[in-house]
Amino acid sequence: MEEQHQDIKNVFCMEGGQGESSYINNSQSQSRNLKMMLYVLEETLDKIQLPRHRPGKKPLLTAADLGCSCGHNTLLIADVIVDHMTKLCGTGSLGSKDDDGLELEFCFYFCDLPSNDFNTLFHLLPQQAAAARRYFAAAIPGSFYDRLFPERSINVFTSTLSLHWLSQVPEGVANKRSPAYNKGKVFVHGASEETGAAYRRQFRSNMMRFLHCRATELKTGGAIFIVSLGRLSSTRGPTDQGYIYEVYGGMFDDSWRDLIKEGMVDGEKMDSFNVPLYAPTVEEFKEVVDTDGSFKINQLELVMASPPVVDDPADCGMAGRMVANYVRTLLGPLIDTHIGWVMADELFIRMQRHAEIRAEELVDEMCFPHILCSLSLA
Numbered sequence: 001m002e003e004q005h006q007d008i009k010n011v012f013c014m015e016g017g018q019g020e021s022s023y024i025n026n027s028q029s030q031s032r033n034l035k036m037m038l039y040v041l042e043e044t045l046d047k048i049q050l051p052r053h054r055p056g057k058k059p060l061l062t063a064a065d066l067g068c069s070c071g072h073n074t075l076l077i078a079d080v081i082v083d084h085m086t087k088l089c090g091t092g093s094l095g096s097k098d099d100d101g102l103e104l105e106f107c108f109y110f111c112d113l114p115s116n117d118f119n120t121l122f123h124l125l126p127q128q129a130a131a132a133r134r135y136f137a138a139a140i141p142g143s144f145y146d147r148l149f150p151e152r153s154i155n156v157f158t159s160t161l162s163l164h165w166l167s168q169v170p171e172g173v174a175n176k177r178s179p180a181y182n183k184g185k186v187f188v189h190g191a192s193e194e195t196g197a198a199y200r201r202q203f204r205s206n207m208m209r210f211l212h213c214r215a216t217e218l219k220t221g222g223a224i225f226i227v228s229l230g231r232l233s234s235t236r237g238p239t240d241q242g243y244i245y246e247v248y249g250g251m252f253d254d255s256w257r258d259l260i261k262e263g264m265v266d267g268e269k270m271d272s273f274n275v276p277l278y279a280p281t282v283e284e285f286k287e288v289v290d291t292d293g294s295f296k297i298n299q300l301e302l303v304m305a306s307p308p309v310v311d312d313p314a315d316c317g318m319a320g321r322m323v324a325n326y327v328r329t330l331l332g333p334l335i336d337t338h339i340g341w342v343m344a345d346e347l348f349i350r351m352q353r354h355a356e357i358r359a360e361e362l363v364d365e366m367c368f369p370h371i372l373c374s375l376s377l378a
Ligand SMILES: C[S@@+](CC[C@H](N)C(=O)[O-])C[C@H]1O[C@@H](n2cnc3c(N)ncnc32)[C@H](O)[C@@H]1O
Pocket: 012, 013, 014, 027, 030, 034, 066, 067, 068, 069, 070, 071, 073, 074, 111, 112, 113, 116, 142, 143, 144, 145, 159, 160, 161, 162, 165, 166, 167
């Protein structure tokens, strides 16, 4: 059987460019929800310490956004950091107020996997003259599950809507001979206990690695702000990712089955495709942070996001297209790699049909729970 790329490092990204299913055109609802959580980013910034600067040299704040993608949200985060830190510096509350009246300088690193459309992102950056630039910017291609920066070089990390992506499809999940084989499904939701356990193990090992790398890269007094998908605890454990995954997973599975029924792909193509996405509970998240031991938790909670605003809720065609585009922006490149873009087109045509039929329910249910977390280096 043909296996799915186990390591998604070289293929995974959001849809780039500026087209109908691009991330830039399908991240408005994420942006609206993110804005409600940015007060925790400001509280995180209040906790960081900047080193005392040397006379005549501007103090520098280095920040890195992990999983920046190619939309406006990463720039929104950078703006909040510049505005808030400039305000703190002006009030002298950083303890590093510059007697010469020099302002803070900012260096932002936008990090994502190498397949990310960094060009689209950099075209969004304000095109000011160098002298008026609010910050210096650079792209860092690589996985946030690996080391990305030199030791003690970053003051603040942010990672929004990215950490629920695992580094790979968990071991055994796409292997027919494994008890964790996820036959006939593409998500962990509703899968067997063994599949659920494999996903949980992958999440734990990824998160441990993430925290270990960040603890090494942060400067003394540094901090991390995280927003990722999360889930409510349930007795069914990881195989109950929440009703939202039941609704969306069901629509996704049905679209695959349509292709199989129509003879366009064989069943094994579906069985060998799995989405490496895991929404942890607050307890699972806390357990990994505690086990790692490098960070103090300032804040950790589950926040319910609100559903997207649809211009005309009665227009099922429009709502269905919005849902299909939303799913394609997230999963398109992964599916293209697995079945080729011609078949991927066919899959998303079927998905749009299913989405049009269930438009009202899909839009109402599109309110994902999020883990909202602030950590400081212990
Ligand atoms: C939904 S986008 C979030 C973009 C942006 N942070 C926001 O809030 O809108 C998730 C991003 O995480 C990136 N990503 C997933 N796994 C990654 C990894 N291991 N290392 C770096 N980036 C990763 C994806 O490529 C994608 O661009």
